[in-house]
Amino acid sequence: MHAQLVIFDGPQSPELLAAAELADxxxxxxxxxxHPQIRDDIVARYDLRQPDGGRAxxxxxxxxxxxxxxxxxxxxSNLVPGEDPALLPGASRAERYTVAEAFVAETAGAR
Structure with a gap:
């Protein structure tokens, strides 16, 4: 397995947060x-957020x-109506990893 961590450093303004939500x-x-080939190979996706708008x-x-x-x-991809390129500055950094070990506990409410 392989993992990609994309980080958007905070603080993020309400406008940047709204633009990111629209894009996502x-x-x-x-x-x-x-895209079936991509969709079917995804093992997990996590959207991690900090109080100041930082996101991973x-x-x-x-x-x-x-x-x-x-x-x-x-x-x-083409932007959708309402997306403003000026409000999509891109990630602060992106890193890739080989997954050496994985443990996933079955929990209620997990998506």
Whole structure:
């Protein structure tokens, strides 16, 4: 398994947070979910948030090629109506890892 951690440092203004939410809900998630090869290889996705608007997106996949394909898909997609490129500054940094060990506890309410 492979993991990609994409970090958006805080603080983030309400406008940047709204733009990120629009991009994620209206463009990025639908793109990923409509691509069977990418969607079916995703093991887990976590959207981690801090009080100051900082955010980290962790995606775990079966192969590094899926992370490459997902990144290419997102970076070459057209913006949806209402998205303002000025409010999409990009990630502070992105890191990739090979998953050496995984433990997932079954919990109520997990998605």
């Amino acid at each position: 809900s209206q463009r990025i998630r639908p793109l990923v979910e409509s 997106m962790l995606t775990v996949t079966g192969s590094e090629a899926t992370l490459d394909a997902m990144t290419e898909l997102i970076m070459t």
